[in-house]
Amino acid sequence: MYGGGNVFETIKSVEIADEDPIKLYEFEERIDRGEKIEPRDWMPDLYRKQLIRMIEQHAHSEIIGALPEGTWITRAPGFRRKMALMAKVQDEVGHAQLLYSAAETLGKPREQMIIDLINGKSKYSNIFNYPAFTWADCSFISWLVDAGAIVNQLANAKGSYGPYCRALERICAEESFHLKYGHHCVIHLATGSPIQRKMMQEAVNRWWPPMMHFFGPADKISIHSETLMRWKVKMASNDAMRQQFLDMYVPKIWELGLTIPDPKMKKNEETGKWEYTEPDWEEFKRVINGDGPCNKERLAVRRIAEERGAWVRRALLNKKAEYVQPLA
């Protein structure tokens, strides 16, 4: 699972001007023809950098995203839910591995990505900096956070970088179970007893603001973002993905008799667009920069896992082995 919301930092346009114009022209021609770019193909530096950043953030989001749900495995109501949630969390960690591998083909070793995550230099989806207090929170994540991730991943799967697209194809196939499972959990609570309904509604109220942040702030229109769209790195604007998510899921939430804590939320039938209260982007910035309710503990848990496993890895290490960039 993953949110877009990746803020594409502006890299100076000088960098594109430095590229070999003939190679750049051929590269863009290939993308226009719908060809995929492979690890050993020529690519502009900006393309490589942005893809590494994007795929790496996506991989971190899978790992960190498994944490709030993972802690609910032992407390999930009933054996069936426990088994399903365990399988889902296992999938998410598997997705991280696929994504780290795809990013590795661009030249950044996996260990460097993990170091950057733990040292707080690399981002992950902001929504996982919020706590899952109840089983209903966990159900909200399984259904709607995954749904948001699927909107984003289906768009990215049509991108131009071969290894990323192939990883996403596998990931999307597995996510269909997550989505159905999450919906099933929410339906169970929302159509249940008054206490269950209340618990579900409270979870929706807590998670709605971070859900609106999920796809990130409206893109700044710049030459930079146009270039990334043309190179099929970024496949849709943050706003377009948010609209698509609202269109698919708000009716499904309402259908269960749940309310959305935003009195302005409605579809404008003339424009076909959803209208809503502008999310609090100051809060988004504050949390993404480290000051959210769970930022510290998420990274602490990763660091604990790293440090506890280090002696096993040291014992197994082949001293003569050298790092080789994976192939595809």
Place this chain on the structure above:
Amino acid sequence: MESLDPRINRLKSKAEWDEEIQKSAMDQFETYEVFIQIRENRPYEHVGIMHAPNEEMALIFGKEQYSRRYTCTGIFVVRTDHVKITAFSENEENIYEHMDLNGIQDGGESFEIFHLKKRGKQHIHVGKVEAGDYEGALSVSANLYNIGTPVYNVWVVKTSDILSIPPEDKMIWDTLPEKKFRDAMAYKAGDKIKEFKERNQK
């Protein structure tokens, strides 16, 4: 806020560090390329990589990663630096037509050949050749397997560098039929929503 993660709140683990974490580039070992056979009599297809300390572990990790949800009938692993790769061809050109095919064809070593025939897709196993070295294997392959649509890229691997699961252990792929809880199909709830709506209308 008090943490909800049992590793933090119950085990009272350390949660803050003064120094940044350090890791060596090889902390999680070498990479292995993994190939999967989806069904009997289908060719092996490249699916991705695994980090592992040796090929046995690569095989076990690869099985977990690539056949956990969708089963298969076979798996190959090979260390990344044991895969020799040709250049990529451009457009619709066939890479075999751009090679100097003058390696040692005679010799008793066995090689496996993998072709890329669809851009953006994975390399697929086409067969085995006997030759004296990697270039020789490509020459033999050019005569044997260069048929049909263009080949854009070739991987050559010594058969002895591949680890796979022997045929007598095939039952390792028999998955339990009761793992339905991992299928989207197991989560139908349309009736429940319908019943809920009817109840509310009354």
